[in-house]
Amino acid sequence: MSKLISGPAFVVKDNIDTDQIIPAQYLMLVPTVPAEYDKLGSYAMIGLPEGEYKEKFVAEGKTKTEYAVLIAGKNLGCGSSREHAPIALGAAGCKVAIAETYARIFFRNCIATGEVFPYESNERLVDVIKTGDHVEVDFDKDEVRANGKTYPLKPLGDVRPVVEAGGIFNYARKAGMIAAK
Numbered sequence: 001m002s003k004l005i006s007g008p009a010f011v012v013k014d015n016i017d018t019d020q021i022i023p024a025q026y027l028m029l030v031p032t033v034p035a036e037y038d039k040l041g042s043y044a045m046i047g048l049p050e051g052e053y054k055e056k057f058v059a060e061g062k063t064k065t066e067y068a069v070l071i072a073g074k075n076l077g078c079g080s081s082r083e084h085a086p087i088a089l090g091a092a093g094c095k096v097a098i099a100e101t102y103a104r105i106f107f108r109n110c111i112a113t114g115e116v117f118p119y120e121s122n123e124r125l126v127d128v129i130k131t132g133d134h135v136e137v138d139f140d141k142d143e144v145r146a147n148g149k150t151y152p153l154k155p156l157g158d159v160r161p162v163v164e165a166g167g168i169f170n171y172a173r174k175a176g177m178i179a180a181k
Contacts, residue, residue: 003139005095009146010057010067011131012048017079018106020047022088024080031087038063040084041091055131057092064093069135069144070116072099073126077106083113090115096137098144098153100124111159114167119144120154 026043029036041064045057058065070089076099077085086109089097097110098119110118119137121144128147129135135146142155156163165171172178 004136005068005139006136007068007134008066008132009069009071009129009135010045010055010065010094011071011126011129011133012045012053012073012076013126014073014100015075015078016048016072018077018082018085019079020049021045021077021085022082023047026088027082027084029084031084031091037087037091040088041065041093044088044092044094053131063091067131068093068095069137070094070097071121071125071129071135072097073124074100076102077109078103081105081109083109086110086113086115098125098137100126111162112168114163114165114170117156117163118159119156122152122154125151 022043023046026040029040031037031040042058042062044065057067076097085106094116096117096119098121100121102118107118110116133146135144137144142153144151144153162168162171165174173180
């Protein structure tokens with residue numbers, strides 16, 4: 001299946017923790033309840049320090065972001081191992097995260113929930129791509145294009161079909177590993 005995701009990117013620095021992605025006070029929202037899932041999206045990235053980030057990931061009063069692609073530095077998703085973090089990003093409309101490195105639990109939660117494709121970059125993209133820059137993520141070529149340049153990404157490999165299926169349980173059902181609902 002060919003896949004290309006394009007649009008403006010939201011760029012964050014190193015060590016963005018899960019409290020910045022979705023602060024603890026919003027963890028009472030239940031992602032399996034559609035209205036609460038949407039509300040969870042409205043709080044995505046609300047914990048970022050205001051002085052460091054001029055733009056909001058989700059505009060005031062909205063539940064969806066204009067940024068389908070999140071670009072981060074090192075150690076994205078560090079801190080608490082909450083599944084709500086990638087779910088909040090996905091609920092907001094983020095489709096792809098590209099980071100130099102990930103906290104392993106956050107990386108696995110992106111896959112397990114099927115909310116966000118977790119690409120790893122081979123270069124420090126936060127130094128060459130800025131929030132609002134138009135990017136194209138090409139899943140077949142494992143690359144991101146921005147500002148007239150192309151940057152390689154580490155292939156998703158077996159992660160891709162799991163996220164495309166909507167997470168580990170949906171993938172297991174589709175593959176016949178567990179009984180369908």
